[in-house]
Amino acid sequence: MSRLNRTDRPYDIVLFGATGFVGTLTAEYLAAHAPDGLRWAIAGRSEEKLERLRERLPGGAEPGVLRADVSDPASLRALAEHARVVATTVGPYVTYGEELVAACADTGADYLDLTGEPEFVDLTYVRHDARARETGSRLVHACGFDSVPHDLGAYFTVRQLPEGVPLTVDGFVTADAAFSGGTFASALGQFSRGRQVLAAARERRRHEPRLMGRRASAPTGAPRFAGEVGAWALPLPTIDAQIVRRSAKALERYGPDFRYRHYAAVRHLPMAVGGAVGVGTLVAAAQLPFARRWLSDRVRPGDGPSAEKRAKSWFRVRFVGRGGGREVFTEVSGGDPGYDETAKMFAESALSLALDELPPTAGQVTTAQAMGDALTERLRRAGLTFRVAASR
Numbered sequence: 001m002s003r004l005n006r007t008d009r010p011y012d013i014v015l016f017g018a019t020g021f022v023g024t025l026t027a028e029y030l031a032a033h034a035p036d037g038l039r040w041a042i043a044g045r046s047e048e049k050l051e052r053l054r055e056r057l058p059g060g061a062e063p064g065v066l067r068a069d070v071s072d073p074a075s076l077r078a079l080a081e082h083a084r085v086v087a088t089t090v091g092p093y094v095t096y097g098e099e100l101v102a103a104c105a106d107t108g109a110d111y112l113d114l115t116g117e118p119e120f121v122d123l124t125y126v127r128h129d130a131r132a133r134e135t136g137s138r139l140v141h142a143c144g145f146d147s148v149p150h151d152l153g154a155y156f157t158v159r160q161l162p163e164g165v166p167l168t169v170d171g172f173v174t175a176d177a178a179f180s181g182g183t184f185a186s187a188l189g190q191f192s193r194g195r196q197v198l199a200a201a202r203e204r205r206r207h208e209p210r211l212m213g214r215r216a217s218a219p220t221g222a223p224r225f226a227g228e229v230g231a232w233a234l235p236l237p238t239i240d241a242q243i244v245r246r247s248a249k250a251l252e253r254y255g256p257d258f259r260y261r262h263y264a265a266v267r268h269l270p271m272a273v274g275g276a277v278g279v280g281t282l283v284a285a286a287q288l289p290f291a292r293r294w295l296s297d298r299v300r301p302g303d304g305p306s307a308e309k310r311a312k313s314w315f316r317v318r319f320v321g322r323g324g325g326r327e328v329f330t331e332v333s334g335g336d337p338g339y340d341e342t343a344k345m346f347a348e349s350a351l352s353l354a355l356d357e358l359p360p361t362a363g364q365v366t367t368a369q370a371m372g373d374a375l376t377e378r379l380r381r382a383g384l385t386f387r388v389a390a391s392r
Helices: 021-033 047-055 073-081 098-107 118-135 148-158 181-191 194-207 240-250 269-286 289-298 307-311 340-355 367-381
Strands: 011-016 040-044 064-067 083-088 110-113 138-140 167-176 215-217 224-226 231-235 257-266 314-323 326-334 363-365 385-391
Touching (some): 011 064, 021 040, 047 064, 083 098, 098 110, 110 340, 118 194, 138 340, 148 240, 148 257, 148 314, 148 340, 167 240, 240 257, 367 385
Parallel strands (some): 011 083, 083 110, 110 138, 167 257
Antiparallel strands (some): 167 314, 326 385
């Protein structure tokens, strides 16, 4: 790995897609919390919209303004050449994301996104991981609610357990919030692309080196009543478990044999049954173009709830870790997951890559692998809770 010299680039962080709903929240967070001297810029298709955004940022922040368009690869290349870290909110990523990944991997810029799309993550690994390793670029996907609380939560839980022994961790997600139009659009797209998702996963397995001497797995658990958290546990078909498994493969601290399962926690059985039926109905509807269009029109990317509604939203992820004769209960929690906390996680991830002393990594890496302790501490200072609830 030879990291290209990037210290003379004009910007430490460039936020691409800054005028979208989550992009604007991220820009506002950076304007309010970035340290003095941070060189950052906002980027997107419309200079006019970017200028208007800059004018209303808090604290009189005056980031640079860069024009770039996903349909213009040369503009994305120029964007990557101007930045040490590029953070993009422009999705669905399987449709709009790859050219920017390629530009970052080729120029040595670090790359962050908010994707929850397994197909996109697998395709970028196959096509761009090797080049990123050559240039020193770190490609970090899923830096919002997908999958920071779950990846860092599992990492935090593992660190409470003995070293060098088999470990199991189960994660149970509870939330009261509306999720973003971008997240909904990505989920619909992935549900409609089952064959492509499986093909990308198979292609990744052909390229990925085998883990020697250790094992890390993330099987789909069965629906059950989880007495340890007092709720019905429904397997969640999200990217989170895959991200946790990749962190476990990369980091020996997860032990010689690690297993993670990921659930939604639902207090009452009728709600659990209704949730399972609802997800099944959504997956079925996504296979029909007219139904998919109708659903897409209900919540459009860029749309989002009011600040008042977001202020009432919350999430909690409880983890149960076992190994070496010990059992530990931990929790990661915060406010509105789909918007405010996602913007916070995304911005703090970008700041961590740009400013923190981190382990030497390159290629496609996870948040735990690239930024584990540093990002956990950043998020704690920013108001997210990481705590040990009980251990025995």
